[in-house]
Amino acid sequence: MSSDHLLDPSWLARLERMQVASRRAASGSQAGKRRARQLGSSMEFADYRAYVPGDDLRQLDWNAYARSGKLFLKKYLDETELHVSLYLDCSRSMSYGQPSKMSLAAKIAAALGYLSLCHLDHVSVYAFDRQIVGSLRGLQGKGQSLRLLPFLAGLQPGGAGDFEQAVRSPGAVQGRPGISIVLSDFLFDGGYERAVSYLQAARQDVTLVQILSREELAPDYQGELRLIDSETAQAKEVSVTGALLADYQNSVQEYQRQLASFAYGRGISYVAVQPEQPLETILFSVLRQAGVIR
Incomplete structure (x- = not known):
């Protein structure tokens, strides 16, 4: 692939605005707490990302805009x-x-x-x-x-x-x-x-x-079949009927x-x-x- x-x-722009949800962060636990999304909690620069509509305009890097004509947000490390x-x-x-x-x-x-x-x-x-x-x-x-x-x-x-x-x-x-x-x-x-x-x-x-x-x-199988386990390579002869398929689906x-x-x-x-x-x-x-x- x-x-x-x-x-x-x-x-990509949609993904950049999303985040993996953490129940630990939501519950206020110190363990696994999310990095703050607001600018300035720590002044150690970490990365840029492209601006997308809805972002906080206060986080724009105007110097980068002056150089490139494109809108970028600075991201800073938090504790x-x-x-x-x-x-x-x-x-x-x-x-x-x-x-x-x-x-x-x-x-x-x-x-x-x-x-x-x-x-x-x-x-x-x-x-x-x-x-x-x-x-x-x-x-x-x-x-x-x-x-x-x-x-x-x-x-x-x-x-x-x-x-x-x-x-x-x-x-x-x-x-x-x-x-x-x-x-x-x-x-x-x-x-x-x-x-x-x-x-x-x-x-x-x-x-x-x-x-x-x-x-x-x-599965949409019928008749006499030989089924082979993909991991063990073990084979089994099976007579597939409507009743068997129903049992399989229930299982x-x-x-x-x-x-x-x-x-x-x-x-x-x-x-x-x-x-x-x-x-x-x-x-x-x-x-x-x-x-x-x-």
Whole structure:
């Protein structure tokens, strides 16, 4: 996947005005508190970004305007900061679908990472199957998107997934409180509960984004089939009937309900999306309504 295809350039201004929501910040906790958006809380210059309608005119850099004829806002470091960690499931099951679940995960991560970098948050990205197979850590500033996007575009599906084993890998979790967003189908033989508990114990504000294709949710199969597990390569002969498909769909829906209920019980966010949905809808409607971004 080309990094040019991860983000639509026409969305960049909209993304720059959004930010990842933190329940810790909203509750007034000192841990994970957001960097202030007003100018002057700290006079250490950090970055520029282009002006978009609605921005505070007091933050404009008129010297830059005099030089270039373009409007820019200066951004300054504050004493508070947010650490955003993005976990991308790169197990083999994520290659399923057209477009694939993994391609959607990379695009969502690109958007969330970009808008976080624009707000000077610290951004770390971890790709995993049964272990961390690639990572970028501690990115800060919009210029770091030049590292983030090629990294995400180059990810490839690997082997069987084990979420708990992956997050317990050395260096897989930030040492400071922050936000951890997991992009996965959550089809792990070992489950997801202990991994989420581990992240929360590390003082992470967790969001689960489950990606399942429409064919996985409502397959249109019939007759005698040989089904092969994409991760274990185990095969099973199946006679597909209407009753079997109904049972399957009920099982998938029940699994999603259990995952949502688990998240609710732990005080974390859960969002279900599909690769067939327009990315613009997912970003500016689904994730926003779920309170993942604002």
